[in-house]
Amino acid sequence: MNKLVNDHLSSYKFIKNSGKIELLAALCAGVLLCIGWFLSMAYPTPSVILFCMSYMIGGYIKAKEGIDQLLKERVIDVNFLMFLAAIGAASIGYWLEGGLLIFIFALSGAMETITLAKSERDLTKLIQMKPQFAHLYYSDDRIENIRIKKIKIGQKLLIKPGELIPVDGVIIKGSSDLNESMITGESMPVDKKAKDLVFSGAMNGAGSLIMEVTATAENSMFNRMIQLIEQSKQSLPPSQQKLEKLERYYVKGVLLLTASVFSVTYWLLDWSFFSAFYRTMVFLVVASPCAIVVSIMPALLSAMSSGSRKGVLFKSGIPLESIGQAKVIAFDKTGTLTYGEAIVTDIKSCDRELDSQKILKIAASIENRSEHPIAKAIVKHAREKNIVLQSIHDFKSIVGHGVEATIQGTKWKLGKPGLFHADQITHAQSKWIKQLNSKGKTVILLEKNGGIVGIIALRDSIRSEAIKTIADLKQLGVHIVMLTGDHSITANVIANEVGIDQTYAQLLPDEKVNRIQALRHKYGRVAMIGDGVNDAPALSAADIGLAMGGKGTDIAMETADIILIKDDLRRLPDIIRLSRKMNRIIRQNILFAVFLIIMLICANFLQLINLPTGVVGHEGSTLLVILNGLRLLR
Structure with missing residues (x-):
């Protein structure tokens, strides 16, 4: 386990530092690009120096990734194409366009790395929650502390109050209430007794347990959860896989066409070297995916901003x-559709001398000494009713079942129906309890002098x-x-x-x-x-x-x-509508950008446009696409 934690910590630190470096490089490139643009109007030479610095700082990481992919895996990716497009734009004097392309690309890469670092960090936190040792229990009542990786199936373990269950097993002695929210999500502690199953990651309540191991640490429920999360993070979603395949085809196609433009114009059409190279550079600029890239990002960022304003x-x-x-959308129940906190829903008096308010007062006075979630809910309900609690004596917790105490000389017992004998509960009371249980409610009974005098029902409240x-x-x-x-x-x-x-x-x-x-x-x-x-x-x-x-x-x-x-669950329909609107805008942007790029490429082949016209057309389409995406900010 220590090795697993250390591996994840090392991975997290490396990714985190890489993300910080990428983000700093992208921001520095953006600042230099802005300064160079302002200076280019009056001081061309210093501005070129700033543009070169922006290129080197912002483009180093992505260019290195593209070159590494090419040299090591023989794969040409979009990183390499961005590098060539930026150099191509600079080679014919359009530094700003190439620098902006590098800046956007570097910034998106930094954000992706930072997000990955956060995910790695919290997976490490989950792994660290798992206990390292367990109490091995022998038949002669001896206790030995051992590492959980040495635990074998069939061994017996002692689980002390407040400890996490280290591995999966079955209780053979003792009873307690277990908080299984980490495993099942259920907010209410679950009563456990002999022959009941327990899972690693559950928190033991007030009682001590002796359990028999049914699964080793590697095959425990908690460990399987970690493995499932790791496996899911390592698998790419289908949309991402399709995007990467299309990316490779696009890059190869543009590079092949770029070489073809120069070869056809210079060798077959007998153009001069300068004219052929000029048309090739125009093609590389207008065929650059800049307009296609910004057809997605402004719309995404605008939609994200719109969503953030709604929480x-x-x-x-x-x-x-x-x-x-x-x-389809799958909802968890506890804490998602409900608040995950018990509330009192029903109070019924079964004694003529006690009304519902007195039942609540007595129950809350007793439960005020307990830390159980049900007890807290009853006390909270009483305080909301401005009920003044009474002093109690001889308080005693009955592990896994309830509590008892004395108030002004009278002994009271409070707990679940299982705490009491069947003959203590009347037929009418039993019928009412079944009705409450059928409505998903937890029932607590109040006993005085051997008879049930009050019934309290609680349930998790729906949002x-x-x-x-x-x-x-x-x-x-x-x-x-x-x-x-x-x-x-x-x-x-x-x-x-x-x-x-x-x-x-x-x-x-x-x-x-x-x-x-x-x-x-x-x-x-x-x-x-x-x-x-x-x-x-x-x-x-x-x-x-x-x-x-x-x-x-x-x-x-x-x-x-x-x-x-x-x-706020009301945001769910909102973000589905927002997503669908954003997808429509992205489709509009991509179709427009692709159509205009094709038109510019055809115009370049026919020598109908020069470099400035190609840049204006390309950057003009980019501006229109950005403005269309920004509509989502409204």
């Missing part, structure tokens, strides 16, 4: 382009904007599903309320990945939105991953392609 962060242009083409968001997405023609690690009853209740027709519950992280792949096969491009560590593998596996930025985990946000900074 949406796009990590790159690829997810912004892809989200509008998504056929206020969730219902309208789902309706808007359906109107846009997007299919909606829910993927959650929560119980099927709770999941179905939430899904019905928000309008989701297709639900998959009780899913582990790798099962969510499998479901994403199945949805892609059935519908096409898939987007996934979640907030927890357990959602990260599915976010990586989806074509577009979206994370809740307000309360989302670091690894979910860094794994995702799009972040909803304010956790």
Whole structure:
């Protein structure tokens, strides 16, 4: 594990430093380019020196990459073409055009490297969360600390209160409440007892456990999550693969035509060397993909800026382009469609001497001593009702079930139905409990003198904007599903309320990945939105991953392609509309740019334009394309 952490730390530091160097070089090139442009009007010679410095500083990294690709892999890429186009423009006196091309290209490369560094950093953080040691338990009650990589299947481990479960296993002794939010995303702690399964990465509550190992560290749930994220990051999306193939054909085609222009005009048409070289340089300038490149970037940047004003962060242009083409969006439940915090929904008195307010007062007074999420929810509800809590005595926590305490000489017990004997719960009370459970609610009972006197129900609250968001997405023609690690009853209740027709519950992280792949096969491009560590593998596996930025985990946000900074689900339909509009503008820009480049190339072959005309036509089309893309800023 140490080697894995060190490898990722070294990789992160290298990528981070590379990104900083690339960004600094691009910015320096841009500054020198601007100064050179201002000086060129009055001082041509000093401006040429500044342009040369801009070329060398901004273009060194990309030119080196292009040359390395050519020498080592025998592949001519767009880096090499940009280098030739810039040199070609400079060779006939158009320094500014070549410098601008280099600046834009260098800046985009720096942003890509910086984004990669952030992803590597947070994957390292996730790896570091895994415990290094475990407590090996022997039958004679001896305890030995060992590294988790030495743990074998069948061995027994002691899990102390507050510790992470180191490997997957089954409980053979003890009971406790486990926080499995890192694995299932469920915000409520889950009661665990003998014969129950536990997974690595879950946080143990107040009780001690003896567990038997069922999987080694390498095959544990936590380790599989890390592997899934790594695999997804190493695989290129289909759109990127197509772009790289087209890039190679385009570069080869332009270079072949450039050589052909010189050969035909000089050798076959018997032009003079200067005329042939001049026409070749004009061709290289007008055939430069500058107009095609800016047909995408201004539109992307404008759309990103528009999205950021609405609280949406796009990590790159690829997810912004892809989200509008998504056929299905998969929602996590806890923390995404819901707030991930329990609230009190029902209070019922079963005693004539106690009304619902007194039931709440007693329960909150007792739970005020507990740190359990359910206890905090009950206390919070009481404070919102301005209820003054009472002092209690003899407080005792019943691990995995509830609490008990004495108030003014009366002993009270508070906990889940499993804490009490069946004969303590009446038929009417049992029927009401089943009704509450069918609605996805957690039930807490209050007992006095052996009888149940009060019932309190809690449930995770649905986000206020969730219902309208789902309706808007359906109107846009997007299919909606829910993927959650929560119980099927709770999941179905939430899904019905928000309008989701297709639900998959009780899913582990790798099962969510499998479901994403199945949805892609059935519908096409898939987007996934979640907030927890357990959602990260599915976010990586989806074509577009979206994370809740307000309360989302670091690894979910860094794994995702799009972040909803304010956790506002209403932005989802907005960004789909924005993506579709941006794609329309990009198609317009590309068609216009390609058409004009073809026209300029034909005019150059017919000697209808000279170099200044070609530059004006090429740069004029570039300006129009940029202005069209900037419409998205409105």
